[in-house]
Amino acid sequence: MLPFWLIFPTVAVLLAIQVYPALYTIWLSLHERQPAGWEWVGPRNFDRLFKMGLFGESVGHTALFLVGYTGLTLLLGFFIALLLNRKLKLSGLYVTLLFIPWVIADIIVGIVFRLLVVPDYGLLAGILQNPALFPPEGLSVLTASRAAAWVGDFPFPPAPAMIYLILASTWKALPFIILLLLAAMQTVSAEVIESSRIDGANSSQVVRHILVPLMLPTLVVALFSLTLSGMNGVGMVFSLTGGGPGSSTEVLSYMLYTLGWRQLEFGRAAALALLIAAINWLLILGTLRVTRLEERNV
Amino acid sequence: MQRTWTLWFLGVLSLLLAACAAAPPATEGEATESEAAAPAAQDFVTWYQYDEKNEDPASDERVGNQYLRDTIPLFNEAFAGKWNWVNQPKAWDRMSAEIIAAVQSGGDVPDLYEMGTGGGDVGVFYRNGVMQDLRPWAEAQPWYSEMDPSALAACTGPDGGLYCIPIAERPHLVYVWADRFPNGYPKTPEAFLVEAERLKAEGLYAMTFLGSTAFDGTGTTRAVWTTVSSFGGKFDDGAGAMTLNTPANIAAIEFLRTVVQSDYAPEIAFAGNFQEEEAFKDASAGSFPTGLFGYRYINPLTAPDGTQYSKGNEEDMLDAIAAGDVVLTPFLAAEGQKPGCEISVTGFAIPVGAQNPEAAYDYINWILTPEQNADWVLRPGAGFPALQSTRQSEQFQTPFYQQASEAISASACSPWSGSLERPLEAQKLIMNVVYKLIKEDPSADIAAELQAVEDEYNAAN
Numbered sequence: 001m002l003p004f005w006l007i008f009p010t011v012a013v014l015l016a017i018q019v020y021p022a023l024y025t026i027w028l029s030l031h032e033r034q035p036a037g038w039e040w041v042g043p044r045n046f047d048r049l050f051k052m053g054l055f056g057e058s059v060g061h062t063a064l065f066l067v068g069y070t071g072l073t074l075l076l077g078f079f080i081a082l083l084l085n086r087k088l089k090l091s092g093l094y095v096t097l098l099f100i101p102w103v104i105a106d107i108i109v110g111i112v113f114r115l116l117v118v119p120d121y122g123l124l125a126g127i128l129q130n131p132a133l134f135p136p137e138g139l140s141v142l143t144a145s146r147a148a149a150w151v152g153d154f155p156f157p158p159a160p161a162m163i164y165l166i167l168a169s170t171w172k173a174l175p176f177i178i179l180l181l182l183a184a185m186q187t188v189s190a191e192v193i194e195s196s197r198i199d200g201a202n203s204s205q206v207v208r209h210i211l212v213p214l215m216l217p218t219l220v221v222a223l224f225s226l227t228l229s230g231m232n233g234v235g236m237v238f239s240l241t242g243g244g245p246g247s248s249t250e251v252l253s254y255m256l257y258t259l260g261w262r263q264l265e266f267g268r269a270a271a272l273a274l275l276i277a278a279i280n281w282l283l284i285l286g287t288l289r290v291t292r293l294e295e296r297n298v
Numbered sequence: 299m300q301r302t303w304t305l306w307f308l309g310v311l312s313l314l315l316a317a318c319a320a321a322p323p324a325t326e327g328e329a330t331e332s333e334a335a336a337p338a339a340q341d342f343v344t345w346y347q348y349d350e351k352n353e354d355p356a357s358d359e360r361v362g363n364q365y366l367r368d369t370i371p372l373f374n375e376a377f378a379g380k381w382n383w384v385n386q387p388k389a390w391d392r393m394s395a396e397i398i399a400a401v402q403s404g405g406d407v408p409d410l411y412e413m414g415t416g417g418g419d420v421g422v423f424y425r426n427g428v429m430q431d432l433r434p435w436a437e438a439q440p441w442y443s444e445m446d447p448s449a450l451a452a453c454t455g456p457d458g459g460l461y462c463i464p465i466a467e468r469p470h471l472v473y474v475w476a477d478r479f480p481n482g483y484p485k486t487p488e489a490f491l492v493e494a495e496r497l498k499a500e501g502l503y504a505m506t507f508l509g510s511t512a513f514d515g516t517g518t519t520r521a522v523w524t525t526v527s528s529f530g531g532k533f534d535d536g537a538g539a540m541t542l543n544t545p546a547n548i549a550a551i552e553f554l555r556t557v558v559q560s561d562y563a564p565e566i567a568f569a570g571n572f573q574e575e576e577a578f579k580d581a582s583a584g585s586f587p588t589g590l591f592g593y594r595y596i597n598p599l600t601a602p603d604g605t606q607y608s609k610g611n612e613e614d615m616l617d618a619i620a621a622g623d624v625v626l627t628p629f630l631a632a633e634g635q636k637p638g639c640e641i642s643v644t645g646f647a648i649p650v651g652a653q654n655p656e657a658a659y660d661y662i663n664w665i666l667t668p669e670q671n672a673d674w675v676l677r678p679g680a681g682f683p684a685l686q687s688t689r690q691s692e693q694f695q696t697p698f699y700q701q702a703s704e705a706i707s708a709s710a711c712s713p714w715s716g717s718l719e720r721p722l723e724a725q726k727l728i729m730n731v732v733y734k735l736i737k738e739d740p741s742a743d744i745a746a747e748l749q750a751v752e753d754e755y756n757a758a759n
Contacts, residue, residue, distance in 0.1 A: 262726075
């Protein structure tokens with residue numbers, strides 16, 4: 001009996017904060033609120049969700065955001081980690097300074113970035129809205145419309161606000177990724193790199209054939225972390241663009257927030273929450289599969 | 299040794315738990331003399347968007363905050379020994395969600411909920427079974443016959459139940475810098491465009507408005523509805539279905555498209571976060587169709603002649619109106635139509651599961667007394683009294699209220715959502731499509747886009 005009682009608190013907590021809400025979300029997704037109470041509607045909430053014009057649009061925005069956000073953050077994070085790994089003077093200070101954005105809340109980052117580009121009086125508005133620099137009419141980041149889609153309804157090229165959202169999110173996430181990658185980089189044995197140099201490898205070959213394969217598990221962790229935070233984060237969209245202009249930065253997580261807590265459509269919001277959870281699982285499983293294949297090739 | 303430490307730890311933990319546990323109720327014999335002398339007043343819990351503990355003079359909600367600070371002691375004095383008013387402040391844009399969650403989860407709900415109908419809350423609350431039907435009680439009260447019927451209608455649910463008691467009406471109108479329109483504010487779309495072109499030549503804008511899709515399309519309820527209704531348009535068929543693709547609606551959107559595409563409105567109109575107000579504050583935009591209560595937030599002001607109204611509070615707009623720099627007018631109207639506008643009410647509702655509905659009844663009756671009513675309407679209400687007898691009160695004979703009254707009398711104001719049962723969903727759909735048509739894709743087919751949104755909404759009816 002002792003093992004049961006030892007494990008019981010953990011199981012109880014998991015049941016209370018993980019299993020029960022998950023089951024309740026499933027229940028909610030199959031019901032709709034009516035004046036008389038909850039009414040069983042089966043898959044109707046999912047059906048309505050798929051028929052919403054905004055749903056398809058949000059899937060496209062989310063894909064675009066995730067690719068831009070994870071790609072840019074990993075690329076910049078890796079590059080900056082490489083620089084910091086070169087035993088620069090004051091590298092400790094640089095790391096400390098670089099870490100500052102990580103401790104600022106998403107909402108605050110969104111507000112600050114918003115204030116930089118608000119039309120007419122934003123700190124950078126004078127530069128961005130200068131027609132000489134951004135012809136023909138200058139660039140108003142928060143209100144400029146997206147260009148016509150190149151392929152079907154997929155929202156590419158993105159609106160300037162989406163690019164700005166990616167930049168702001170990257171700025172916020174970068175410090176953690178830098179530290180993660182820097183720590184992994186420092187575990188790579190100097191002898192291995194030295195041997196490759198002796199064998200004639202140049203810098204890019206060292207990165208491609210030594211550092212990246214040896215850091216692959218950490219890169220996967222970083223990718224997981226970025227994908228999940230990008231997929232589920234609401235704060236930055238909320239405070240920076242509010243899903244606009246129009247609906248050009250409406251991503252799935254923000255749509256979930258608005259469906260549930262603005263429109264108070266709990267049934268449909270629960271259906272969307274389940275879909276987002278499924279997408280998260282697919283992304284994670286897909287990444288793991290690709291990584292295992294990569295590791296085998298290595 | 300380890301065992302001793304474990305015992306110590308468990309002992310300390312037990313003491314802590316015991317300390318945290320609630321004290322046992324006092325027995326009759328233990329009651330203090332003071333308790334025996336004065337019966338304990340029961341808590342009367344309210345949810346207001348205002349916070350009496352917030353004394354920040356720069357707070358957007360300062361007027362309501364101060365009102366509560368002034369009034370809570372008065373109420374407690376009036377009902378000494380019976381009720382003790384405990385206010386729980388809530389964020390204005392999350393109150394609805396919180397009350398629905400609280401009622402449906404069987405959690406703690408307030409005895410009284412400060413409620414506005416502008417966001418279509420009556421329909422949402424009705425659908426979620428959140429508020430009590432107050433009609434039987436209200437009809438038995440002496441003030442009921444004095445209520446403006448349209449205010450009562452705004453609180454009426456689809457089943458005919460009365461889900462709030464209206465205290466103040468909040469109509470929409472147009473704030474105008476008088477110097478920007480020396481010949482008066484245009485009365486027709488055609489005249490407006492002529493004036494707009496003149497102002498554009500001077501480097502100015504004819505109008506600013508909430509043109510963004512921010513706040514889940516609340517722009518629908520403001521200038522968009524004002525324009526649509528001024529062209530004789532509607533968003534519903536009166537039986538719960540959305541009707542967007544109508545000639546009147548198309549004409550209204552064509553007008554807004556012209557205003558935007560001709561640069562008669564500033565870019566900041568689309569920036570969200572109510573930043574469209576900035577263009578009116580510095581008089582770069584000559585007019586601003588918005589809610590009557592907007593005067594609270596649109597400050598400080600710089601008049602076209604450079605006069606500064608810089609107290610940084612609601613007095614700036616009132617001063618500008620008193621000085622004649624700003625005038626309140628009805629919106630323009632298409633031929634054969636009256637200027638349209640949104641009208642909503644603020645008042646009180648009693649949630650299902652309220653512990654002390656009797657306290658809420660006492661409170662509502664108290665607020666509707668001549669001594670309290672005008673004060674509530676002027677401060678947290680920020681509108682016109684729903685109680686017709688209060689309108690004669692001296693406090694409503696100021697230039698602001700007189701001009702507003704004339705503007706509203708000349709308009710045909712109605713709730714934007716009509717019979718739509720999912721107003722929050724509708725307002726977002728409508729604002730998204732309007733934004734697309736007037737700003738993002740000015741070549742898009744208006745009728746086709748409106749029809750697509752109409753079909754999407756109605757498919758779920």
